[in-house]
């Protein structure tokens with residue numbers, strides 16, 4: 001997972017996980033699953049997540065090591081962050097995790113800001129001397 005924000009400069013990855021509430025699930029151990037997924041894992045990312053969830057992993061793992069495979073299975077399948085957040089290392093945007101679902105969607109106003117910024121740039125390029133008519137709205141309240 002990486003940052004989805006448009007103006008995010010940098011890699012937007014890996015997102016920093018912060019877990020406030022973790023649930024321990026009890027899905028049955030599945031050796032084949034770990035064996036198949038192990039070569040595809042981003043090992044540095046897994047190490048990072050493990051550390052943040054207080055799971056101790058060896059520096060190098062092997063699918064021949066039963067203890068390791070079980071630990072990895074538990075980390076991947078049975079530890080679920082119920083409440084916490086993911087933070088982009090590049091732009092510091094925080095994605096909340098609520099009820100176990102990371103919310104990677106940008107808020108409406110953020111999307112609006114993106115569009116607005118693009119529109120503003122075009123506007124500036126086209127007409128540089130437009131009067132600030134819109135500002136008067138905010139000052140009318142009395």
Ligand SMILES: [Zn+2]
Pocket residue numbers: 003004005008009012088089090091092093
């Ligand atoms: Zn970002």
